[in-house]
Amino acid sequence: MTEIFQRFGKPLGGCFVVLVLLWLAGMVLVPGIFMINSSLRPHLPPPLRGGDQDVYLFDNFAYLINHSNHGQIFLKTVWSSALVTMATLLLCYPVAYWLAQVASKWQMRVMLVLMLVPYLMNEVLRGLAWYIILALAGPLNAGLMALGLLDEPVRWYGDGGVVAGMAYAYVLFMLFPICNAIATLEKDQISAARDLGSSAWRIHWRIVLPHAKVGVATGCVFVFMMAAGSYVAPALLGAPGSRWFTQIVYEWFFEIGNWNRGAAYGVALMAMCLSVVLGLLALFRVNLTSAIK
Amino acid sequence: MNCAENIRTSFSVLDTLLSEKAGNAAGDMLVASGCPPSAVRLSDVEMDFGGTQAIKRLSLDVKKGEFFSILGPSGCGKTTLLRLISGFLQPTAGQVFINGRNMLSVPSNKRATAMIFQSLALFPFMTVWENVAFGLEARGVGKSERRREAERLLELVALPGYGARMPSELSGGQRQRVAIARALAIKPEVLLLDEPLSALDLKLRQHMRTELRDLQKRTGVTFFYITHDQSEALAMSDRVAVMNAGALQQVGTPQQLYSQPATQFVASFVGETNAIAGVVVSSASGTAVLDGPDGRFTGRCLAGLQPGMRACLYVRPEALNLEANGYENSLPLTMERFDFEGAFAIAKAVVSGGTEPRQISLTISQRNLSEAPAVGAAFRAGFSSQDAIILPDD
Numbered sequence: 289m290t291e292i293f294q295r296f297g298k299p300l301g302g303c304f305v306v307l308v309l310l311w312l313a314g315m316v317l318v319p320g321i322f323m324i325n326s327s328l329r330p331h332l333p334p335p336l337r338g339g340d341q342d343v344y345l346f347d348n349f350a351y352l353i354n355h356s357n358h359g360q361i362f363l364k365t366v367w368s369s370a371l372v373t374m375a376t377l378l379l380c381y382p383v384a385y386w387l388a389q390v391a392s393k394w395q396m397r398v399m400l401v402l403m404l405v406p407y408l409m410n411e412v413l414r415g416l417a418w419y420i421i422l423a424l425a426g427p428l429n430a431g432l433m434a435l436g437l438l439d440e441p442v443r444w445y446g447d448g449g450v451v452a453g454m455a456y457a458y459v460l461f462m463l464f465p466i467c468n469a470i471a472t473l474e475k476d477q478i479s480a481a482r483d484l485g486s487s488a489w490r491i492h493w494r495i496v497l498p499h500a501k502v503g504v505a506t507g508c509v510f511v512f513m514m515a516a517g518s519y520v521a522p523a524l525l526g527a528p529g530s531r532w533f534t535q536i537v538y539e540w541f542f543e544i545g546n547w548n549r550g551a552a553y554g555v556a557l558m559a560m561c562l563s564v565v566l567g568l569l570a571l572f573r574v575n576l577t578s579a580i581k
Numbered sequence: 582m583n584c585a586e587n588i589r590t591s592f593s594v595l596d597t598l599l600s601e602k603a604g605n606a607a608g609d610m611l612v613a614s615g616c617p618p619s620a621v622r623l624s625d626v627e628m629d630f631g632g633t634q635a636i637k638r639l640s641l642d643v644k645k646g647e648f649f650s651i652l653g654p655s656g657c658g659k660t661t662l663l664r665l666i667s668g669f670l671q672p673t674a675g676q677v678f679i680n681g682r683n684m685l686s687v688p689s690n691k692r693a694t695a696m697i698f699q700s701l702a703l704f705p706f707m708t709v710w711e712n713v714a715f716g717l718e719a720r721g722v723g724k725s726e727r728r729r730e731a732e733r734l735l736e737l738v739a740l741p742g743y744g745a746r747m748p749s750e751l752s753g754g755q756r757q758r759v760a761i762a763r764a765l766a767i768k769p770e771v772l773l774l775d776e777p778l779s780a781l782d783l784k785l786r787q788h789m790r791t792e793l794r795d796l797q798k799r800t801g802v803t804f805f806y807i808t809h810d811q812s813e814a815l816a817m818s819d820r821v822a823v824m825n826a827g828a829l830q831q832v833g834t835p836q837q838l839y840s841q842p843a844t845q846f847v848a849s850f851v852g853e854t855n856a857i858a859g860v861v862v863s864s865a866s867g868t869a870v871l872d873g874p875d876g877r878f879t880g881r882c883l884a885g886l887q888p889g890m891r892a893c894l895y896v897r898p899e900a901l902n903l904e905a906n907g908y909e910n911s912l913p914l915t916m917e918r919f920d921f922e923g924a925f926a927i928a929k930a931v932v933s934g935g936t937e938p939r940q941i942s943l944t945i946s947q948r949n950l951s952e953a954p955a956v957g958a959a960f961r962a963g964f965s966s967q968d969a970i971i972l973p974d975d
């Protein structure tokens with residue numbers, strides 16, 4: 289905070305702080321309170337709102353817990369988001385290391401442009417690309433059958449397809465923070481570790497990863513949050529019979545029209561995301577400010 | 582009365598001291614292990630970086646237990662040379678031997694060398710003792726033994742009890758010592774040091790010089806030390822190799838480099854000196870005569886100097902005397918100013934009658950200062966032919 293005042297002076301710095309507070313209030317606090325408020329109240333027809341029956345209850349949450357498979361879908365969403373996070377992390381770490389420490393300047397530029405091009409399209413179109421690739425009569429099945437690896441086409445749509453689609457959609461949010469973090473690692477640190485007799489594995493475990501910790505934590509938080517809240521990928525790539533939690537929330541709001549129950553489901557998802565984020569930060573021993581930096 | 586005489590005698594005393602020490606060390610080693618292989622031997626090593634030749638056909642022998650320095654200006658290829666020895670780079674041509682073993686295709690983590698980086702490269706997320714013990718950790722040594730060994734090394738570098746701190750909690754000089762302890766932990770045959778003192782302030786730098794020199798003598802590890810600071814190289818080393826533009830200029834003891842430079846580069850890079858240009862008139866049995874716009878001078882020379890060659894005569898500030906009587910050479914000067922340095926003063930004078938004004942430095946002891954010519958006065962400075970050396974232009 290004092291940093292801001294030092295850099296911009298009192299009046300301008302004050303303006304920024306006020307703007308940020310307004311933004312937080314308008315975009316986070318007010319909708320958040322609205323959501324929590326309606327999640328705790330029963331769904332009533334308009335004439336009865338504010339009447340005797342409009343009291344605070346945990347019914348909406350109890351409904352989620354007691355429902356025959358919503359709880360299970362909730363867990364599947366959490367678990368799949370964790371899987372997406374792990375998959376992107378495992379994929380991105382070597383690539384980020386290569387980009388940040390090994391590649392020459394022009395190799396890095398070419399790679400970054402190539403990786404960014406697909407992201408110039410919006411998320412729906414990118415999801416659609418996977419939709420086409422994974423289709424029963426699509427290029428993936430055709431290719432695998434041409435290679436003789438498959439005898440008949442496989443139904444890729446389903447949870448596997450959703451995970452693949454989400455990993456693809458969010459991979460750069462993992463790559464860039466890690467890449468940035470590794471780029472600031474002095475080359476001499478790696479040379480010194482090697483010179484002292486360290487194996488490549490130990491160099492990564494003891495030198496590169498601790499240095500990239502903040503970037504890894506940031507990437508994991510980003511990807512997990514986005515995967516847990518993703519709607520497009522499950523809608524496009526999920527199997528017809530298997531729904532995702534975001535889809536159920538959507539249904540409560542816009543198909544069934546029970547905003548209160550939808551709000552309860554949304555709050556449950558939010559609470560879960562928040563606890564996972566805090567858990568991740570604690571695991572990496574990173575505090576929130578340095579993660580945001 | 583004569584200051585140059587005084588200084589010369591003190592130098593020759595120093596010279597005998599130095600050569601005695603070097604002789605003893607060499608003798609000890611011969612007795613101990615027959616004729617040991619060199620700690621480091623480079624044979625016709627070359628290094629190209631896509632067009633720029635950083636190292637040009639260089640051969641070098643470093644004895645075991647020696648404090649060996651590479652001295653050269655920035656960008657002359659010193660770090661590259663060190664990286665060739667440590668194995669971070671492979672030479673384009675030639676061979677590197679460590680302890681008599683050819684290092685071709687031996688990776689850096691399998692070489693008996695340890696490097697101290699210009700940036701130190703301490704690991705910021707590890708405590709001091711973990712830093713020191715990192716090499717042991719990589720060798721699979723158990724934790725309690727690592728800790729014990731780290732404490733021992735920290736004591737060796739005068740940092741006992743600092744093990745639990747983080748590197749960021751140490752001063753520059755302390756970090757320096759941690760880097761040294763960390764390198765010594767893997768018991769290297771050769772310690773490679775890349776300008777380790779360049780980041781420290783003057784006072785600490787001078788203190789660390791003594792400390793490094795002591796440590797080298799105590800541990801007996803061969804030090805391969807790189808610096809662009811000539812006073813550092815002269816103060817610490819058993820032998821120094823002077824390097825310029827990727828090529829070796831001369832290898833010798835500090836005293837040899839100072840009093841018998843082999844090239845113009847060495848003469849002007851090592852210590853303060855005055856240069857007088859001209860053409861060689863005659864040369865015979867180690868003495869040559871140079872004729873130039875400032876007069877005719879006699880000086881020592883090396884074999885190969887031919888009459889007709891363009892050359893320079895080099896004479897140190899402390900070899901110039903305020904009177905010309907009794908010396909073979911004399912130089913007409915006009916006194917310009919005095920810079921006081923405490924025990925002595927540096928007088929700056931310009932050559933009289935020269936086409937362009939050229940400055941000459943003279944060292945004047947405090948005792949002789951009262952007899953020195955006043956500023957603006959003309960005088961003749963004399964010097965013996967033994968104190969001057971004539972070296973051909975490249």
Ligand SMILES: Nc1ncnc2c1ncn2[C@@H]1O[C@H](COP(=O)(O)OP(=O)(O)O)[C@@H](O)[C@H]1O
Nearest residue numbers: 630633635653654655656657658659660661662
């Ligand atoms: N990795 C490299 N690629 C290309 N040129 C290099 C590389 N490393 C060093 N050089 C060049 O080699 C020369 C010597 O560099 P260096 O050994 O670092 O000098 P010093 O340590 O004496 O200052 C310089 O001209 C430098 O530009």
Ligand SMILES: [Mg+2]
Nearest residue numbers: 659660699775
């Ligand atoms: Mg260097």
